[in-house]
Amino acid sequence: MKKRVLLATGGGDCPGLNAVIRGFVKRAHQEREWEVLGSIQSFNGLLEEPTNIRVLDPKTVSGIHVRGGTIIGTTNKGGPFAWPVRGVDGTWEAVDRSDEMIRKCRLMGIDAVVNIGGDGSQRISQKLFEKGLPVIGVPKTIDNDLEATDYTFGFHTAVQIATDALDKLVTTAESHNRILIMEVMGRDAGWIALNASIAGGAEVCLIPEIPYSTKSIMNCLEERFQRGKYFAVIVISEGAKPVDGAVSGFAGNEVGYENFRLVGAAARLSAELKAAGLELDIRETVLGHVQRGGTPVAYDRILAAQFGVKAFEMVRNGEWGYMVAYRHPHMVAVPLSEAINRMKFVDGDCNLIRTARGINICLGD
Numbered sequence: 001m002k003k004r005v006l007l008a009t010g011g012g013d014c015p016g017l018n019a020v021i022r023g024f025v026k027r028a029h030q031e032r033e034w035e036v037l038g039s040i041q042s043f044n045g046l047l048e049e050p051t052n053i054r055v056l057d058p059k060t061v062s063g064i065h066v067r068g069g070t071i072i073g074t075t076n077k078g079g080p081f082a083w084p085v086r087g088v089d090g091t092w093e094a095v096d097r098s099d100e101m102i103r104k105c106r107l108m109g110i111d112a113v114v115n116i117g118g119d120g121s122q123r124i125s126q127k128l129f130e131k132g133l134p135v136i137g138v139p140k141t142i143d144n145d146l147e148a149t150d151y152t153f154g155f156h157t158a159v160q161i162a163t164d165a166l167d168k169l170v171t172t173a174e175s176h177n178r179i180l181i182m183e184v185m186g187r188d189a190g191w192i193a194l195n196a197s198i199a200g201g202a203e204v205c206l207i208p209e210i211p212y213s214t215k216s217i218m219n220c221l222e223e224r225f226q227r228g229k230y231f232a233v234i235v236i237s238e239g240a241k242p243v244d245g246a247v248s249g250f251a252g253n254e255v256g257y258e259n260f261r262l263v264g265a266a267a268r269l270s271a272e273l274k275a276a277g278l279e280l281d282i283r284e285t286v287l288g289h290v291q292r293g294g295t296p297v298a299y300d301r302i303l304a305a306q307f308g309v310k311a312f313e314m315v316r317n318g319e320w321g322y323m324v325a326y327r328h329p330h331m332v333a334v335p336l337s338e339a340i341n342r343m344k345f346v347d348g349d350c351n352l353i354r355t356a357r358g359i360n361i362c363l364g365d
Contacts, residue, residue, distance in 0.1 A: 010117035015296035016153030016304035023308025137323035166200030186237030212364025220362035
């Protein structure tokens with residue numbers, strides 16, 4: 001009888017997820033004794049009645065490495081520890097169904113679970129491991145904000161998408177003598193904004209780690225105007241905030257999703273610059289989920305394939321409670337408890353920051 005391993009993709013979608021699934025399945029198929037299953041919509045497929053599980057074999061995953069998204073679906077709502085249940089009075093409450101899920105895994109003969117997801121998903125992995133489920137984590141986030149790994153797949157694709165958009169905005173900004181503000185993803189860390197700004201030649205880059213001063217930005221723009229350059233492009237992370245201010249957004253009211261929703265960083269900055277006396281036209285562009293979609297770049301396909309292959313080898317070796325990580329030039333296993341303990345923020349004195357300052361990018365401080 002074959003051993004069974006269950007794959008789940010959780011959190012936001014990300015370029016490269018399918019390449020991880022493909023790498024894992026193709027490596028598992030070499031061993032012959034393993035059957036790979038996919039839980040549809042993260043762990044929801046396992047918890048739903050009837051169970052929504054898909055067999056993953058080499059034919060199923062053929063050619064999917066070039067596709068965005070995930071063939072087994074994903075969700076950032078609910079989960080085994082906070083399953084939304086509606087009461088008779090119409091109100092919703094979160095119910096812990098983790099024990100039920102673990103029992104179901106055992107009844108289905110599932111010998112291992114591989115959870116592909118970001119910080120929140122890996123916290124779920126750790127809690128399930130602590131309850132006795134044989135779990136291995138695979139990191140996934142376009143924000144590249146997990147300290148345990150040098151890079152996460154999807155990040156380079158997101159940077160490329162942002163850079164391509166920035167290239168296009170520069171031409172229209174120059175044609176119209178406008179200030180164009182481009183808002184990119186980055187709740188807590190500004191890696192996408194910083195990399196895209198350097199690659200695309202932005203005049204101003206605002207990230208969560210460095211609270212910005214409107215006066216500093218105005219000084220930068222005025223110096224540019226004095227050189228006869230009456231246009232500029234500003235890149236701002238969704239989690240950027242002014243000095244002595246807070247991030248822009250609102251508390252979500254979607255069932256099973258209580259995260260604070262970051263909305264309006266670009267619009268707020270536009271209003272602040274107008275209030276400070278900026279007379280040029282200002283337009284805002286919010287890339288949003290465009291950064292999550294589409295075909296992954298070659299680097300992310302390669303990295304994701306490496307994650308998938310390493311994850312299966314960790315399953316084969318019984319390395320439960322660990323997460324795959326890339327530490328150049330090696331793929332390694334790190335404890336989940338370590339992986340979720342620290343986020344990777346942009347250090348104010350890192351080489352990328354020094355490079356940005358060296359090419360006259362204003363960081364708002």
